[in-house]
Amino acid sequence: MESAIPPHLITARRRHRRVDDDYKPPYPSFVARYKPGVARVVMAYFGQQYRGEVPLTAASSTADFVKLVSEAHGPSHWDHAYYVDQAGFANEVFVAYWDDVARFDAWFVPARAAWTGSGVDGVGRFIEVLRPAVDRYETLFSSLGRPEGVAVIAGGMSGEVLEHAYWGGMRDRIPLSLTDEMRSSGKPTLLQDGPRLRVLAADNLCMIRSGQDWSDTDTAERRMYLEDVEPVLREGMDFLRDDGISIGCYANRYMRLRGPDGALTEKSYGQSWWQSLSALERWAESHPTHVRIFGAAMKYLSSLGPAAKLRLYHEVTVAAADEQFFEYRGCHPKTGMLAAVG
Structure with a gap:
């Protein structure tokens, strides 16, 4: 059993874990492992939004982004997702990842100018970037073999890790939590x-x-997920989208990934901005919407056991002020972090 925190990031502990050293998780989970030379990663969200039918300018914007990521110093990995937000706007969201900040900086200056430097008729655009030090984020996967998000640019995956399947495991997997409250x-x-x-x-x-990735499930398991679990998950995601500000969630997007051909896949993810890690923990541990999500997921997984083919993962980042960048042009006032400033 490994620690989720890699050896080169372990320091003298000043804050206690939520479990004792003899704790044994009830099921296996894994984390992404980065090469020790990686000091910082970049997670860059580029979005566009429009209302109604897809305008020609939106279609050309998608092509614009594909061209941008093909330029020199482009990302090591990127993906493309879609959702309709609380104001009824369609959103196309491209997320790009780097493990070399200098390479990102060289790419970002012209990319920013191309994306938000001038208006696009009928389309709003935004850029949301985190560039955290490696001791400020964590990942978790229910299975090996198919990394997603920032884990795609990692050097590999861990063996089974200790810090999961208990409330507080998310914080305990972040290396900075050894010494800092991250308040x-x-x-x-x-x-x-x-x-x-x-x-x-x-x-x-x-x-x-x-x-969530249900692409490997058979007919019976897919029906169980889509009928018993996904509606409960969607209810929680909608609560965070519409009313999350009351509990410290500034914005939430529940999106479907698109494949290389642009078609929607059998993969989804929620992505949200929170006032603090503590606010996210409180929602996860005690809010009725997440209690229902957790209950539906546990019922699903316990009924299928090791035969379950559903893949689950997450990544959580606690970013310092100088590791953040948020910019919006032509977007409605509830878009992303604009919602945080009213």
Whole structure:
């Protein structure tokens, strides 16, 4: 049994884990392992939104992003997802990942100018970037063999890890938690740069991407997931989208991944911005919407046991203030972190 925290990031512990050293998880889970030379990663969300039928400008914007990621210093991995937000706008979201900040910086200057530097008729655009040090985020996977998100750019995966399947495991997998409470401080503020709106977020802002992959399930298991679990998950995601601000969730997107041909796949993920890791933990541990999600998932997994083919994963980041960048142009006021500043 391994620790989720890699040896080169373990320091003298000043804060206790939520479980004792003799704890044994009830089922296996795994984390992404990065090469020791990787000090920081980049998670860059590029989005566009429009209402109604797909305008020609939106279609060309998708082609624009594909061209951008093909430029020099482009990402090691990127994916493309879709959802309709609370204001009825369709959103196409491209997420790109780097493990070399210098390479990202060289790419980002012209990419930012191309994406939000000028208006696109009928289309809003946004850029949301985190560039956390490797001691400020964690990943977790229910199975090996198919990494998603930031784990795709890792050097590999761990063996079975200790810190999971208990409340508090998410925090215990973040290396910085050995010594730091990661307490949020300050409030997001708005800065206007001509037609572009920048949100300056608070220290220790939290982001989670939490995904589901049912593409390997057989007919019976797929029906069980889509009829018994997914509607409960969607209810919780909708609560965070519409009313999450009351519990410290600034914004939530529940999205379907698109494949290389643009078609929707049998993969989804929720992605949300939180005031703090503590706010995310409180929702996960005690809010009725997540209690129902957890209950439906446990009933599903316990009934299928090891035969379950559903794949689950997440990544959680607690970003310092200087590791964040949020910019919006032509977007409605509930888009992403704009919701945090009213």
